[in-house]
Amino acid sequence: MPTLETSLKNPLEFRLGYQLRRASVIMMADLTTRLADLDLSPAEASILILIAANPAVTQSGIGRALGVKRANMVPLIAGLISRGCIAKEPADGRSHSLQVTDSGTELAKGAQRIMLKHEAHFFAELSEKERNILLARLSGVWLDTQG
Amino acid sequence: MPTLETSLKNPLEFRLGYQLRRASVIMMADLTTRLADLDLSPAEASILILIAANPAVTQSGIGRALGVKRANMVPLIAGLISRGCIAKEPADGRSHSLQVTDSGTELAKGAQRIMLKHEAHFFAELSEKERNILLARLSGVWLDTQG
DNA sequence: TATTGTTATACTCTATAACTATA
DNA sequence: TATAGTTATAGAGTATAACAATA
Numbered sequence: 191m192p193t194l195e196t197s198l199k200n201p202l203e204f205r206l207g208y209q210l211r212r213a214s215v216i217m218m219a220d221l222t223t224r225l226a227d228l229d230l231s232p233a234e235a236s237i238l239i240l241i242a243a244n245p246a247v248t249q250s251g252i253g254r255a256l257g258v259k260r261a262n263m264v265p266l267i268a269g270l271i272s273r274g275c276i277a278k279e280p281a282d283g284r285s286h287s288l289q290v291t292d293s294g295t296e297l298a299k300g301a302q303r304i305m306l307k308h309e310a311h312f313f314a315e316l317s318e319k320e321r322n323i324l325l326a327r328l329s330g331v332w333l334d335t336q337g
Numbered sequence: 338m339p340t341l342e343t344s345l346k347n348p349l350e351f352r353l354g355y356q357l358r359r360a361s362v363i364m365m366a367d368l369t370t371r372l373a374d375l376d377l378s379p380a381e382a383s384i385l386i387l388i389a390a391n392p393a394v395t396q397s398g399i400g401r402a403l404g405v406k407r408a409n410m411v412p413l414i415a416g417l418i419s420r421g422c423i424a425k426e427p428a429d430g431r432s433h434s435l436q437v438t439d440s441g442t443e444l445a446k447g448a449q450r451i452m453l454k455h456e457a458h459f460f461a462e463l464s465e466k467e468r469n470i471l472l473a474r475l476s477g478v479w480l481d482t483q484g
Numbered sequence: 485t486a487t488t489g490t491t492a493t494a495c496t497c498t499a500t501a502a503c504t505a506t507a
Numbered sequence: 508t509a510t511a512g513t514t515a516t517a518g519a520g521t522a523t524a525a526c527a528a529t530a
Contacts, residue, residue, distance in 0.1 A: 198402045199390045201449070202383060206456050206468070207364045209475035214361035215404070216478055217354045233520090236349060243346045250488060255345045257362070262521065264490060284488045284529040302348070309353050312478050321353070324474055327467075328356035331363055331459050380497090397511055409498065411513060431506040431511045 217312060224304045228297060233258070235301040237266055238290065241276055242298040246287040249278075270294070364459060371451045375444060380405070382448040384413055385437065388423055389445040393434040396425075417441070 202208040221232050230238070233256075240252050253263040267288070270276045275294035278286040290298060313321060349355040368379050377385070380403075387399050400410040414435070417423045422441035425433040437445060460468060 198387065198394065198398060200402055201386055201390050203476070204472065205452055206460055206472060206475070207361075207368060207452070208383075209472055209479070210357065210364060211361045212404075213475045213478035214354075214358045217357060221354060231519095236355075239348055240345065243348050247345065248488075251345060255347055257359075258520095259522070260487095260489070261491080261523085267489095282488090282530075284527095286489080305352055305354070313353055313474075316474070320474075324471070325351065325353060325356055327460075327463070327471055328353070328360045329350070330462075331360035332356070395511070405497095406499065407510095407512070408500080408514080414512095429507075429511090431504095433512080 217308070220311070221305070221308050224308050225301060228300055228304070230297070230301055233266060234270060235298075235305070237263075238270060238275055238294060238298045239301060241288045242290045242295060245289050246281070248281065248285045249288060250285070252288070364455070367458070368452070368455050371455050372448060375447050375451070377444070377448055380413060381417060382445075382452070384410075385417060385422055385441060385445045386448060388435045389437045389442060392436050393428070395428065395432045396435060397432070399435070 218232060225232060225235050228235075236256055237252055240255060241247060244251075249263045249267045250260055252258070253260055258266070267276070267278070271278065274291055275297055276288055276290050278288050281287040313324075316324065365379060372379060372382050375382070383403055384399055387402060388394060391398075396410045396414045397407055399405070400407055405413070414423070414425070418425065421438055422444050423435055423437050425435050428434040460471075463471065
C-alpha cells in the first residue's frame with residue numbers, strides 16, 4: 191500500500207484514460223488475490239468461464255474472444271488440462287474442441303462467485319441503472335475500435 | 338484488428354472489471370500509437386507532465402504518484418535527461434530535484450494535447466456531466482483502496 | 485491459400501533484493 | 508532507522524516468426 195502523494199499536483203487525474211488504467215490495475219490486483227484461493231489467474235479463470243459457456247469451442251476461438259494470441263493460449267490450456275479442469279478431443283483434425291470437466295464446472299462457478307464479490311467490493315454503492323450506464327460506456331470503447 | 342467472435346457467448350461482458358480492463362487496454366494501445374509521434378511512451382509522457390506541473394519534485398515522488406517502483410524510475414528518468422527534456426540537480430545530497438527544460442515544456446504541452454485528442458476520440462459523445470460522473474466512479478476505485 | 489496448434493524467442497513491464505550515501 | 512538513487516535480476520504478459528498438419 192503506497193503512501194498517497196497528496197503534495198503533488200497531478201494534471202492526469204482528470205484524464206479518463208488515466209483513471210481507467212489506474213482503476214483497471216487496482217481491480218486486477220484485487221481479483222488476482224481473490225482468485226488465488228482457487229489457484230487460478232484471471233486469465234485462467236476467464237478461459238474456464240468461457241469454455242463452460244461455450245462447449246466444444248476451440249482454443250483459437252477463446253483466444254480471439256479474450257484478445258490472447260494463439261501462441262500464448264497453449265500453456266494456459268495445457269495447465270487447465272493437467273489440472274483436470276478441462277478436456278479436449280479432436281474436432282476436425284487440426285482443431286480440438288474443449289469442454290469443462292465436472293470439477294472444471296465447479297471451479298468455473300467458484301470463479302464467477304469470486305468475480306461477483308470482487309465487483310461488489312468496488313461498486314457496491316452503484317445503483318443497477320448507474321452500473322448499466324457505466325458498463326455501456328466501457329463497452330463503447332471496445333465497440334468504437336471495431337467500427 | 339482481431340475478428341469479432343460473434344458466435345461466442347461471453348458471460349464476462351457484463352462484468353465491470355472485465356470491461357474496465359478491456360477498455361483500458363484498447364485506450365493504452367491508442368495512446369501509445371499517438372504518443373509515438375513525439376517519440377514518447379505513455380509512461381514517459383506521464384512523468385514529463387508531472388514534472389512540469391511540480392518543479393523540483395524528486396523521482397521517488399513521481400514514482401509514488403504514478404505507481405512506478407523506485408528501481409523502475411531510473412531508466413525512465415535517464416532517458417528523458419539524455420533527450421534533454423528534463424534536468425536534475427542535487428537537492429539534499431541523497432535526492433535530486435527535477436525540472437523540465439524549455440524543450441521539455443513544449444514536449445509536455447504536446448503530450449497533453451495528444452491526450453486530449455485521444456480522450457475525445459473515445460468519449461466524444463459524453464456530456465460534461467456524464468464525463469464527470471464517469472471520472473468520479475473511476476477515481477472512487479482508487480480511493481476505495483486507500484481508505 | 486488460410487487456419488489450428490505448436491515451439492522458440494524476444495521484448496516490455498513490473499517486482500524484489502541488495503548496496504551506497506545521506507537524513 | 509528510514510529514505511533516495513542505483514544495479515542486477517527475475518517473473519509475468521505479450522509479440523512475432525516459423526513450422527507441420529489440415530481445411
